[in-house]
Amino acid sequence: MxxxxxxxxxxxxxxxxxxxxxxxxxxxxxxxxxxxxxxxxxxxxxxxxxxxxxxEKDEFIYHEMISNVPMAVNPDIKKVLIIGGGDGGTAREVCRFKTVEQVDMVEIDERVVRLCQKYFPQTACALDNDPRINLIFGDGLKFVQDAPEGAYDLILVDSTDPLGPGEGLFTTEFYRNCYRALNDKGILINQHESPYYKEYAYEMRRAHKKLASVFSIATVYQFYMPTYSSGHWLFGFASKGLDPVKDADFKRWSEFGLQNRYYNPGVHLGAFALPNYVQEELQKED
Amino acid sequence: MxxxxxxxxxxxxxxxxxxxxxxxxxxxxxxxxxxxxxxxxxxxxxxxxxxxxxxEKDEFIYHEMISNVPMAVNPDIKKVLIIGGGDGGTAREVCRFKTVEQVDMVEIDERVVRLCQKYFPQTACALDNDPRINLIFGDGLKFVQDAPEGAYDLILVDSTDPLGPGEGLFTTEFYRNCYRALNDKGILINQHESPYYKEYAYEMRRAHKKLASVFSIATVYQFYMPTYSSGHWLFGFASKGLDPVKDADFKRWSEFGLQNRYYNPGVHLGAFALPNYVQEELQKED
CATH class of the missing domain: 2.30.140.10 (Spermidine synthase, tetramerisation domain)
Structure with a gap:
């Protein structure tokens, strides 16, 4: 062998x-x-x-968690902006919500998309077939800066770690532009690193402090992602007012009728119930 | 280096x-x-x-989760039996509950205890110092078989995987003897493997089916344990009637006044909110 x-x-x-x-x-x-x-x-x-x-084994976990959480908090989401997400999995999940009308997806590296269309049809499928998706190859930072005020209900930042091409997506300036591009019920979800290993926890804290300085509501939620560092991974949840727990409307979410493999309302609530050490790491001063 | x-x-x-x-x-x-x-x-x-x-980095997660969950469901627990747990961490956590009166700990391998007393004083400390602990070196299977009926409020099975010395602790006969040794409000918590990798999921299912055939309530709860396989680890919760969610009494639990690093009431509820695929894996027929 x-x-x-x-x-x-x-x-x-x-x-x-x-x-x-x-x-x-x-x-x-x-x-x-x-x-x-x-x-x-x-x-x-x-x-x-x-x-x-x-x-292939566990992408469903990440993609269900990035999309279902905001859709349960605001089931009226219609206009979505995805930054990154070149493999297409996030777009695929968002498109499962039939009430979503428009998905602008801005990926900096066209090659990721083209290669995933070849090697990962299971995630990239929606990119070819769903007319609601506008695929734009370009700089997400620049795109958000130029976006009309209040244009989106939801922004999903499906980025790499804050090194290399993903770095700008972890800056206060970017978060401010996202804020501006979101309407009053707007939600921002972003890839938010991990609380366990020192260097990841440091990046987690940095992202959280910046988000909390821009959005009135800024927290993180967790999920079991075995192929990511430590298996304890986070998304950030930031909004202009909607609370990810109190405002979650599971009755309306259930009317979407989705067959999920990971996400359900109990998982939603549990995802925001952070262990004490994670809460402390988030608040720690560097 | x-x-x-x-x-x-x-x-x-x-x-x-x-x-x-x-x-x-x-x-x-x-x-x-x-x-x-x-x-x-x-x-x-x-x-x-x-x-x-x-x-040293993450033993607190495992030991807080094995002890706090049953103590919140029945804060009147006084008599505890620990099977295995030679490192002493489980005994240490149980002894933080001042209302616990007696902790019988049956470890098959005295060398684990003696070596942890030398190399892991942080977990083994209670074994030397707490007069409530009766340390017994012997076979846990045999001990539970001979235990008086209804002798315990809580049995904690802190074992290795179902290979080698831990194997007998995953049998229906052992679970039946635990049932007999527990009183009417009795709770059994056991090391319950993991849902992600195939071989672990198989052992998880086997343990669950056996427990569910003996106890009227049998479920599992999850926690983030980065140094265990996949980081998504489970304990089993089995009881003669107490429900781990409905009967959890967080008001009384909070009166214990513990300073935890992982467990809190939100974590308790989230631990029982299993992802869909875990629920399905548990029910699958082999």
Whole structure:
């Protein structure tokens, strides 16, 4: 058997490794290095600059959690902006809500989309087929800056970590522009790192402090994501007033009639019930 | 720098690895192989037959979750039986509840206790100092079989996986004996594996089906445990009638006045809110 291991470091002295059946493809784009692999347990997976983005086995967890939470808090969401999300999984999930009318998706690296259309049809499917999606290749920062005031009900920042092309998506300036581009019931969800390992917790805190300085409501919610660092991963939830727990309308959410594999109303509430140490890490001063 | 990696396989093709500063000690006992290591990120950790039992960094998560959940459901718990738990962490947490009067702890391998007293004083401390603890070295199966009917309010099975010395602690016969040794308000909590990787999910299902055949209430609850397989770990909750959610009395629990790092009432409720795929895995027929 081919003894080829992909490893991702979660700390300088801790790593998760996956036995690779085959490296399917590799490309250096102007933005990042993209690699596709095949494996037994996780199926196909791909990495950007050596970090796992999605695996066939568990991408549903991430994509259900980024989309269902805001849709339950505001079931009237119609206009959605996705920043990043080149694999198409976030767009696919958003499009399962039939009441959503428009999905603008701004991905900086066209190659991610094109390669996922080839290697990950399960996530990229909606990008080809759903007429509500406007796929734009460009800089998300610039796009949000130029967006009309109050244009969106929901912004989903489905980005890489705050290094490389994703860095600008973790700045106060970007969060201010998102605020402006959202209407009064607007919600921002963003990839928010992890509370467990030191360097991830540091980035988590930084993002949280910036978001809390811009939005009146800013918190995080958690989910079990085994192929991400520590398996304890977070999204940020920020809004101009809607509360992710008190305003969740599960009756209306259930009328969407979705067959989910991870998200349900109990999971929604539990996701916002953070362990004490996570609450403390969020507030810690650096 | 010494390039010495400890690896634990979570699937035949997936492993978590930790850079080891030093192997502190190694011993083969009549029951299992015990190894102690030191590391930067996790501090000291120890393994039984090559599987991580506890690390200094995150043992609090496991030990708070095994003890606080039943104590919130029945704050009148006075007599506790611990099976396994040789590192002492479970006994330490149970002894933080001042109303607990008696803790019988039955560990099959005295060497685990003696070595943890040396290398893990943070978890083993209560074993030396708390007069409520009766430390018994022997077979937990046999002990429960011989225990008087209705002798305990709570049984905590803090065991290894269902291989090697822990195997008998995953049998219907053992669960039946636990049932008999518990009084009418009795609760059984046991180490219940994980829903994510195939082989762990299989053991999870087997344990659940057996427990559900003996106890009128049998469910599982989840917690984020980054150094265990997939980081999504479970305890079983079984009882003769008390419901882990409806009967949770957080007012009385809060009167214990504990300073926790993980557990709080929101975490308690969220722990029982299982993702859809976990609920389905539990019910699946093999």
């Amino acid at each position: 081919l003894d080829l291991w992909f490893s991702e470091f979660h700390a300088p002295d801790a790593k998760l490794s996956i036995l690779v059946k085959e490296q399917l493809y590799s490309e250096q784009t102007p933005f990042q290095k993209i690699d596709f692999f095949d494996s037994e347990t996780f199926g196909k997976f791909f990495t950007l600059d050596g970090l796992i983005m999605i695996t | 010494l390039d010495l990696w400890f690896s634990e396989f979570h699937a035949p093709d997936a492993k978590l690895s930790i850079l080891v500063k030093e192997q502190l000690y190694s011993e083969q006992t009549p029951f299992q192989k015990i190894d102690f290591f030191d590391s930067e990120t996790f501090g000291k950790f120890f393994t039984l037959d090559g599987l991580i039992m506890i690390t």
